[in-house]
Amino acid sequence: xxxxxxxxxxxxxxxxxxxxxxxxxxxxxxxxxxxxxxxxxxxxxxxxxxxxxxxxxxxxxxxxxxxxxxxxxxxxxxxxxxxxxxxxxxxxxxxxxxxxxxxxxxxxxx
Numbered sequence: 001x002x003x004x005x006x007x008x009x010x011x012x013x014x015x016x017x018x019x020x021x022x023x024x025x026x027x028x029x030x031x032x033x034x035x036x037x038x039x040x041x042x043x044x045x046x047x048x049x050x051x052x053x054x055x056x057x058x059x060x061x062x063x064x065x066x067x068x069x070x071x072x073x074x075x076x077x078x079x080x081x082x083x084x085x086x087x088x089x090x091x092x093x094x095x096x097x098x099x100x101x102x103x104x105x106x107x108x109x110x
Contacts, residue, residue, distance in 0.1 A: 061087035065097050 058071040068089040075087040076094045088094040 063087060063089040063093050065093040065100075068093075 058073065060069050061072045061075050062069050063075075064086045066089060070087075070089050072087065075089065076091055078086040078088065078094055078097065080086065086094075086097060088097065
């Protein structure tokens, strides 16, 4: 009878130990999942912020010579004496505008 009681106690100990081990493993998994979720959340927030910066609305301007539409920060700018600004898609368009305007000014009677 004592042998049977010892065997039953041993299995009861194994059963309780297994339950405790399972609870500790479960708790560790929850902790790891929370840490992973925090990392993923911060990565997603960073990607969303970067994506929002990429898609900010840019002010567009039109080239005075060829009529191309381009972002203002990519345009070549010519500021005239009266303070007005002219925008161009390339250096060549800017130069063509200057040449055409100089020719027109020379042809106008003064």
